[in-house]
Amino acid sequence: MATGACGIDCSVCRLDLLGECSTCGSGKSIEGARKRGAQERIFGGACPILACAIDSEVEFCPKDCDRFPCDKFRDNRYPFSEAYLNMQQRRRQAPPPSLSPIGEGVTVPEEYWRELSNRNIADLCENAGAIRRSTFSVILPFFHSSLRIDVEKKQVCIDLRGQWVTINHPLTVLMAVVYLLNVTEAEPLGQMVGVQELKSFHFFRGPHKLKISPVLKRYENDLRGFENAARALRGDKLDLADLAFKFSVFPKIPVYYLLWKGDDEFPANLVVLFDKSIENYLAADSIWGIVNLVSDLLVLGRGTDPLAARG
Ligand code: SF4
Ligand code: SF4
Structure with missing residues (x-):
């Protein structure tokens, strides 16, 4: 599983190709647990997003957690910009789409x-x-x-x-x-x-x-x-x-x-x-x-x- 709990896809990163960075994994994957263990060993602490996703049994924060974008994303300013997180928050609070099968907005005749x-x-x-x-x-x-x-x-x-x-x-x-x-x-x-x-x-x-x-x-x-x-x-x-x-x-x-x-x-x-x-x-x-x-x-x-x- 190459996509991290945060939603970043490690498999399309050059650092992964070069072997400079290992892939992450979802909050429910063996890869995610391994990455957390490696971070704790090497850096003395895990990515707070990955750790929270694992502890909360959340696979992918943007898809599976109702609290996304939470303070763990905002406090660390990583991996997404504030503008991106604000856009996510705004669009998640909007009503769901109201579209016809061909993608046009519906109205009541x-x-x-x-x-x-x-x-x-x-x-x-x-x-x-x-x-x-x-x-x-x-x-x-x-x-x-x-x-x-x-x-x-x-x-x-x-x-x-x-x-x-x-x-x-x-x-x-x-x-x-x-x-x-x-x-x-x-x-x-x-x-x-x-x-x-x-x-x-x-x-x-x-x-x-x-x-x-x-x-x-x-x-x-x-x-x-x-x-x-x-x-x-x-x-x-x-x-x-x-x-x-x-x-x-x-x-x-x-x-x-x-x-x-x-x-x-x-x-x-x-x-x-x-x-x-x-x-x-x-x-x-x-x-x-x-x-x-x-x-x-x-x-x-x-x-x-x-x-x-x-x-
Ligand atoms: S920010 Fe955290 S969850 Fe996302 S890829 Fe990096 S270590 Fe994994
Ligand atoms: S609270 Fe934040 S870091 Fe934790 S699982 Fe939800 S979105 Fe991810």
Whole structure:
């Protein structure tokens, strides 16, 4: 393993080619432990970043530690500049991306708001599992929290610890509006299905591939981190796979993430399942959007807070 716990790739360094510097390793690797031992022997102390990563069981700080960029990076001014660390901090605090499969920013089409304003709010709430707040406003359960959707103002707020905060994430707003417009009175079937069992499974290829691999990359060697991220999203733990959670994105849209850790024979694996009824309410592109939303929030690991972040 040539990449250090800090994220520096030693294998592309001339000092490594010349044998003047030995490669480092992740906080969970034998190479990292060896490097720490050598530093302690030769310099009388280890790199504080490497030592902290090993002690904290963090593989790579920039990918796996919620505290990155921490004071160990800032105090030592090594290996990254302050400007780089500030950029990392700023971008990590921004909301997740809100992109279409072709990489364009999503927006809620005007006609969707118009159609919503023409609907009978009482019927709509009954179908959606929402609560009518006023003639133009509904409260929609969302990950065991709530969204307040004001159709007249075209505004969506989220309940963050008892405070209504405006959502700064167009994909979430679009998903909420699409759900309200399309959900029917039919109840979920309580039967889990994989993407291959959906009628629209041909859709989920190429640019429409479900966004699962970033979650797997982040948590394949960190089941505890996955559990923390899932609990931050108020997921319900299930007795499936090595670790599995159900996320109640909207009342009739449960989504299940099942994670298996790897071993010598098989690599780690992550599977996303849906309720069999999902296609009664959502088209394939919306299912893609829902998985994008859940996966990005899991990678960020801070519950639904990032959706209201300014940045
Ligand atoms: S800064 Fe520390 S963690 Fe990074 S490569 Fe050097 S010794 Fe390894
Ligand atoms: S606290 Fe800092 S040095 Fe320690 S694992 Fe996290 S990012 Fe790395």
